[in-house]
Amino acid sequence: MTDRIRDFLRVRRELGRDEGPVMVLDLDVVRDNYTAFARALPDTRVFYAVKANPAPEVLRTLAEMGSCFDTASVVEIQMALSAGATADRVSFGNTIKKERCIARALQLGVRLFAVDCQAEVDKIARAADAVKVAREDVQVFCRILCDGAGAEWPLSRKFGCVPEMAVDVLEHAYRAGLNAYGVSFHVGSQQGNTEAWDGALASASMIFRECAIRGIHLSMVNLGGGFPTRYLKAVPGVESYGDAIFRALTKHFGNQLPETIIEPGRGMVGNAGMIEAEVVLVSQKSDAADEVRWVYLDIGKFGGLAETMDESIRYRILTDHDEDRTVPCVLAGPTCDSADVLYEKTPYPLPVSLAIGDKVLIEGAGAYTTTYAAVAFNGFPPLQSYVI
Amino acid sequence: MTDRIRDFLRVRRELGRDEGPVMVLDLDVVRDNYTAFARALPDTRVFYAVKANPAPEVLRTLAEMGSCFDTASVVEIQMALSAGATADRVSFGNTIKKERCIARALQLGVRLFAVDCQAEVDKIARAADAVKVAREDVQVFCRILCDGAGAEWPLSRKFGCVPEMAVDVLEHAYRAGLNAYGVSFHVGSQQGNTEAWDGALASASMIFRECAIRGIHLSMVNLGGGFPTRYLKAVPGVESYGDAIFRALTKHFGNQLPETIIEPGRGMVGNAGMIEAEVVLVSQKSDAADEVRWVYLDIGKFGGLAETMDESIRYRILTDHDEDRTVPCVLAGPTCDSADVLYEKTPYPLPVSLAIGDKVLIEGAGAYTTTYAAVAFNGFPPLQSYVI
Structure with missing residues (x-):
């Protein structure tokens, strides 16, 4: 309050x-939250998960502060652009997209897409051709399954594939001429355990190595959301999550840290x-x-x-x-x-x-x-x- | 199809x-369903549960055929009236109503209200006074709990009180000068068992007798909804429900059959x-x-x-x-x-x-x-x- x-x-x-x-939503709190995320993970780009609350005032405020946007549909992409974000700050993060929606997103300038199977890669390649966007300009990241232990709103198996399959999906993207860009996962919404990223980062690192063996050099790890907001119980502060994630990144990637992004939604506006x-x-x-x-x-x-x-x-x-x-x-x-x-x-x-x-x-x-x-x-x- | x-x-x-x-909804099917209900229970008034599908075309079609309407809110009351129903064909069937919504319903001419506790009776009495409607013109029926066995979308304990308490609630309405009108129950949505009304009608009959002992003569039993529509499994026809309900009514009320109403929603438009x-x-x-x-x-x-x-x-x-x-x-x-x-x-x-x-x-x-x-x-x- x-x-x-x-x-x-x-x-x-x-x-x-x-x-x-x-x-009633107080934008001052959103500003404080954005600043806290930016400070806790200084080398990580923040993609606000628009679905958490797409109010235009929220999107405008975050766009002004430099936030990027994770979107679930063409309508959400349009909202992010209307709020002042440029298309290079928008990710189409839904793994379930109609081919004509991918084409529309490409026409709007979006170049960053989530997938979790080869069929979705094929849609993106065809859509790029259809709207005359060079395939190599389109960045594709593959979502992997994550067990979600410790989350209050644990995720089902709806999104993502097993890590071994992700290597094949990314190779499929690479062979299709797309930019096989990285890996994403989600540790479960309202995740109370700051260490929850460790296991998924181990998998991500394995996928980076396997892809490298196949000659594919991945760049990015999308750390997803999961950052909690306070309901009845106190939750750890954002800086604890930042520390734990940085430790896990260093543990699994050594001195070759990937580019990283996070997708807070609940943690940004809850x-x-x-x-x-x-x-x-x-x-x-x-x-x-x-x-x-x-x-x-x-x-x-x-x-x-x-x-x-x-x-x-x-x-x-x-x-x-x-x-x-x-x-x-x-x-x-x-x-x-x-x-x-x-x-x-x-x-x-x-x-x-x-x-x-x-x-x-x-x-x-x-x-x-x-x-x-x-x-x-x-x-x-x-x-x-x-x-x- | x-x-x-x-x-x-x-x-x-x-x-x-x-x-x-x-x-896409075919009004011819709605017309057939209405006719089937009217035939299966010829002495029962049909109150279509607006919440199932409040499309204006559906409401107009049913209003023209003579249907009455069970409503959950002031907006649904207004929709029923706009569709051509007169206010005496509208029931405010939600047991959870703001006092100012009851007052608005009374102003719109509605006189039939569901309750399941004394506090709701008090709201109705106060609202009637506030908008200068004679208390004795306001009909109140008390909803009782029902176990919902046999239903695919079984009801929780959210609506209704135990039968013994219903007698007190109706006496409370009577002493407040309202018209203690009857009893309602709901056997559970998508109810596959045509005999499911039997137990609730036994309770209703007990309430009629107990009230009579206290000098209160109830008139009406609201048999609720629950009539199924076909999903994967075949369901009994409306006439089977009509037969079973009539048998149960006769069994529990003998030759003093109460006025009855039904509230099909799913069974009317599903x-x-x-x-x-x-x-x-x-x-x-x-x-x-x-x-x-x-x-x-x-x-x-x-x-x-x-x-x-x-x-x-x-x-x-x-x-x-x-x-x-x-x-x-x-x-x-x-x-x-x-x-x-x-x-x-x-x-x-x-x-x-x-x-x-x-x-x-x-x-x-x-x-x-x-x-x-x-x-x-x-x-x-x-x-x-x-x-x-």
Whole structure:
């Protein structure tokens, strides 16, 4: 919670404009986060993961500070360019791309692409020919699987291939005349273990050596995201991650350090945003005294809090009654969908005096909230958002 | 798949307008479904659950045929009224409502409200006073918990209270001067067991008797939704549900049958809609011959297929290669979100010849798709929708 957000919410209430949940994001925090990343990893280029929060003000602020951008789609590329980034500062980091989207990205000037199989390499080569971009000007990096141990939102096997296959994929790119540029991985979102990069860097170093044996000289390691934001538990500072990553890089690459990039999303904007929501109902399922209490908010899984899926992300919730004793509550959203329950397996302690009509503040809500909101489920509008 | 949808998709392709996934819904099927419900339960009023698909054309068609509407929010109430329904044909069926939303609904003429606790009854009484509606004109029904056994999308304990508490809630409404009108329950969405209503109707009958002892004469049983649509497995016809429900009603209420309503959503529009999507990538995670195949579509969990959550709803998928032998595939969406995987625990058999760029047809996609779509996650636009 920052003073600027507190003031904004106070004025919004005084003006009677406080209808419906809202996410407010403080750009000062984003600036501080960017500076911290740049300092913690001084020789690493920062590619902000646009999907975490694509608000134009966030992108403009980061573009001005020198950030590069990791994008998932043509629309996100266009947003990054509109925010003032040049195309050489944009990576098309989604391993799943339509060939016509790759062609469009090339036309927009993007030259850095993620792949995790030969079929995706072939698409890039064909798309380059189609839009008359020299294949050797197109940089391709191959994503490898990573076990994600230690992450709170661990990644599935959806992206990446095994390291041995990555060597073949990069050779395939090289033989197709593309620039076989490097390796990427992702240690899992909200990664609490600063040492989590070590194993993946060992694999990356192996891929560099195997490719060198085949005459292919890779240049870059994309260290991905995973940098956490604070929810309920304290998380290590960015500088701890920087130190640990630098140690692992030196351990595995010796004095031939590769070019590196990082892709923070949650770590860049998570703690900059806060959601204000309203308690719609407090009830019990029976009159029994020991019956668990249900608290229903006007925001839920389909209104922006999708990351509560399987109770993965556990937000810090502030109320005006936080000095009071707490009782374990099931926390749920406002829709008629039975799956719209935020915390039930592990009930959430909330003040016994929390009542219908009270506002609650959900901290660490700057990332992966606004764009996850459903377009109109149950007639509820998407999450409002203000960047200040 | 209907001929009308097939023709529409063919013309869309011929015009080169087939960019991005699309849901196409055939109103003729909706009309047939409405007629089937009306025939199967001739003495029951049909309240279409707007949340399943609030497309204006669907609401207008159903309003013309005489349907009533079950709504989850003020916006859905306004949509039902705009479609031509009078306010006496609208139920505010969400048990979680802001007091100011109840007041707005009353101002719009709605008089039928769901509750599941005394606090919600109090809101309704206060709201009626605030907008000068006589309390006795406001009908309140209390939702009870139901175990949902046999349902493919079983309900949580989010809505409803235990039957014993419902008696107290209805007495509370009665003493507040509201019209204590009846009982509702929901046997679980995509309910395959036609006998599932029996247990809940036993509870409803008990509540009617207990209330009568306290001098309160209830009138109505809201039988909820749960009527399935066909996905992979065949489901019983609507007439089987009608027969089973009538038997259960007679068993528990004898010759004093209450007024009844049903709230079909999925059963009304599910089989009327089909999604056309595109294969973006087919790949493996390693070169091993027995490695599972991954198929990535341009629609996923955040683009409209939210009901694949926990692999609950398993859609029927048609391709142009359906005579070919199939291989088990992991099916995933196009976003950079690792949770955007549709079927992995139980892989989905797809033709071995299915290739990048192929179109696939997802059947039974008329309900709970368009409105679940995220507003802009990863820069992907919400699901396009055509009602024909």
